[in-house]
Amino acid sequence: MSQRAGQVAPAVRELWASSRSLTLVGALAAVVAGAAPPLLGLVARHAVNGGSEGGWAVPTILLGAGIAVLLAATWTSYAAMTQLSMVLGRRLDTAAIESEERRSATDHLELDRIPELAAAVEEQRDALSSLPAALGSALLIAASAGTLVAVSLVVAPVLAVAAVVGLVVVAVAGLQAQERLRAVTRATAQDTRLTRALFALMTASGPAMDIRTSGTARLLLQRYRSVWDDQDDRLHRVRRHGVLLSVGAQAIVTAVFVASLMVALRVEDLDAGGVLLVVLLSIQLATLCGSVYPALATLGLCLTVLGQHRELVGTLDPAPQPAATGPGSVPVHDETVDRADEEGGLVVRDVVVRYRPELPAALDGVTLRIPPGCLVAVVGENGSGKSTLVNVLMGLRRPTSGSVSDLSALSREGGRPRSGVFQDFARIESTLGEGVRFGSPDAVDGAVRAVLEENGGAPLLETFGDDLGARLGSTSWSGTDLSGGQWQRVALSRGAIVDRPGLLVLDEATSNLDPFAEQRFVETQLSMAQRGGDTVVVFVTHRLAAARLADLVVVLSEGRVVEQGTHEELMDADGVYAEMFTVQSQGYVMTSEGAGPV
Numbered sequence: 001m002s003q004r005a006g007q008v009a010p011a012v013r014e015l016w017a018s019s020r021s022l023t024l025v026g027a028l029a030a031v032v033a034g035a036a037p038p039l040l041g042l043v044a045r046h047a048v049n050g051g052s053e054g055g056w057a058v059p060t061i062l063l064g065a066g067i068a069v070l071l072a073a074t075w076t077s078y079a080a081m082t083q084l085s086m087v088l089g090r091r092l093d094t095a096a097i098e099s100e101e102r103r104s105a106t107d108h109l110e111l112d113r114i115p116e117l118a119a120a121v122e123e124q125r126d127a128l129s130s131l132p133a134a135l136g137s138a139l140l141i142a143a144s145a146g147t148l149v150a151v152s153l154v155v156a157p158v159l160a161v162a163a164v165v166g167l168v169v170v171a172v173a174g175l176q177a178q179e180r181l182r183a184v185t186r187a188t189a190q191d192t193r194l195t196r197a198l199f200a201l202m203t204a205s206g207p208a209m210d211i212r213t214s215g216t217a218r219l220l221l222q223r224y225r226s227v228w229d230d231q232d233d234r235l236h237r238v239r240r241h242g243v244l245l246s247v248g249a250q251a252i253v254t255a256v257f258v259a260s261l262m263v264a265l266r267v268e269d270l271d272a273g274g275v276l277l278v279v280l281l282s283i284q285l286a287t288l289c290g291s292v293y294p295a296l297a298t299l300g301l302c303l304t305v306l307g308q309h310r311e312l313v314g315t316l317d318p319a320p321q322p323a324a325t326g327p328g329s330v331p332v333h334d335e336t337v338d339r340a341d342e343e344g345g346l347v348v349r350d351v352v353v354r355y356r357p358e359l360p361a362a363l364d365g366v367t368l369r370i371p372p373g374c375l376v377a378v379v380g381e382n383g384s385g386k387s388t389l390v391n392v393l394m395g396l397r398r399p400t401s402g403s404v405s406d407l408s409a410l411s412r413e414g415g416r417p418r419s420g421v422f423q424d425f426a427r428i429e430s431t432l433g434e435g436v437r438f439g440s441p442d443a444v445d446g447a448v449r450a451v452l453e454e455n456g457g458a459p460l461l462e463t464f465g466d467d468l469g470a471r472l473g474s475t476s477w478s479g480t481d482l483s484g485g486q487w488q489r490v491a492l493s494r495g496a497i498v499d500r501p502g503l504l505v506l507d508e509a510t511s512n513l514d515p516f517a518e519q520r521f522v523e524t525q526l527s528m529a530q531r532g533g534d535t536v537v538v539f540v541t542h543r544l545a546a547a548r549l550a551d552l553v554v555v556l557s558e559g560r561v562v563e564q565g566t567h568e569e570l571m572d573a574d575g576v577y578a579e580m581f582t583v584q585s586q587g588y589v590m591t592s593e594g595a596g597p598v
Contacts, residue, residue, distance in 0.1 A: 026080030034143030045273035162260035173249035177242030351402035377550035423508035429473030
């Protein structure tokens with residue numbers, strides 16, 4: 001109970017920060033709407049008693065005015081809380097996006113808790129929007145309970161005692177039921193993530209062909225039902241327990257009400273208006289006790305999701321884990337790195353990266369010096385550490401140990417930006433022009449068209465009649481969906497439009513292009529290293545034919561740099577790279593247009 005009370009204050013602060021006026025108006029209206037019914041009972045008592053003496057007019061007018069105030073307060077609270085829910089929803093969504101925008105690294109995404117929190121918040125976003133109404137209902141119940149007890153003390157003290165006992169019983173029962181439901185919901189969070197992922201997989205357009213033709217749909221459906229049935233069974237048991245607990249509490253409250261009402265009517269010296277008031281208060285009390293459990297359930301869910309949202313937004317990037325020592329973990333040091341500050345360039349010094357302390361190092365003692373204006377190809381088998389190295393170079397992951405020089409070493413100007421295009425690139429549904437301009441918001445239309453043409457996007461311009469306002473994507477709006485290769489050309493253009501970046505990284509950025517298109521891309525776009533003079537271009541590729549144009553080829557294996565040099569030097573060395581290139585070239589033939597598959 002104390003934990004729930006501690007969650008209310010942050011919730012109130014969120015509402016206040018969203019809109020002070022709406023919070024204040026909604027709260028005052030909820031208090032008036034809650035306090036009005038018991039007070040109207042007092043006015044009704046005077047109207048009845050005054051009617052027998054001929055003085056019923058004034059109480060009746062006051063009763064009508066009170067009912068009007070009650071209706072106005074109810075609708076005002078509803079309107080204010082509805083508007084506040086919209087403002088709050090936008091505020092919380094913005095806070096979540098801004099929290100990601102503030103992070104320069106992606107280390108926090110490796111935490112086990114983050115996917116669970118993100119899935120829970122995404123699944124129950126409606127609960128966040130319901131927070132104003134839930135707090136408003138709680139405030140209304142509190143105001144109604146306080147006023148009802150106060151009025152009962154004046155008219156029939158035994159009824160006040162019954163009110164306190166009844167409210168306490170149903171509140172305690174409701175809180176216990178909610179805590180058990182909360183615990184089970186948290187325990188089944190992984191099942192919730194799994195069922196959502198299975199649903200998305202079975203209804204998405206991308207994997208549809210694979211699922212339909214392989215018979216996978218039946219197996220996925222069986223798995224979905226199995227997980228769902230197990231989760232639903234656990235939730236059903238705890239909900240049934242909550243219902244039984246609530247029914248038991250209501251039975252106790254009903255018995256207390258009946259006993260107190262009988263005592264009040266028999267013992268208290270009540271006039272006609274007093275009898276009417278006691279009956280009205282009893283009905284109000286029964287209604288109030290019946291609304292406590294659902295109100296607590298809604299508020300509890302809202303507070304839980306808000307807490308998860310706050311934890312998600314406030315999660316910091318984890319600190320790098322200390323590097324393990326012992327055989328196989330001692331970094332290799334290159335003395336040429338010590339002269340990096342004098343010679344300039346991008347320097348990677350003794351970098352070790354461990355995703356978890358108990359796992360082998362993804363990068364183990366990687367040391368490189370990349371001169372300004374160098375075109376670097378990073379190659380290696382799957383799992384060799386290529387993407388991890390790219391993430392370190394881009395500043396998206398902090399090394400567990402070791403360091404990477406600042407990009408200001410690449411230019412006297414300093415402050416050079418990084419730019420990157422990745423295999424798992426973002427398919428941003430926007431206009432064609434915006435899809436490219438996101439890489440450089442100030443770019444003019446002429447620059448956008450030029451970079452599209454340079455990166456093979458001329459057919460896109462022709463398809464859309466040179467209209468940079470053409471909508472791309474059909475998921476979030478009515479636009480034109482693109483093929484994988486077309487989306488990749490937009491992504492390539494987005495990365496290439498950055499003005500003289502200190503570092504341009506292309507991590508399997510041409511995976512959706514055919515070999516001929518990739519060859520042309522390598523021959524044109526990657527020459528930025530030479531055109532820009534001091535831009536370092538690093539591209540990761542499995543197609544070693546593209547690596548021939550690189551100034552430096554870096555070969556990774558099990559997180560270590562096992563070879564580095566030019567294509568010719570590595571072929572003459574007859575090592576790992578030469579073997580990889582020979583094996584791969586056997587599947588290709590040379591044509592007049594370049595390298596292509598047999």
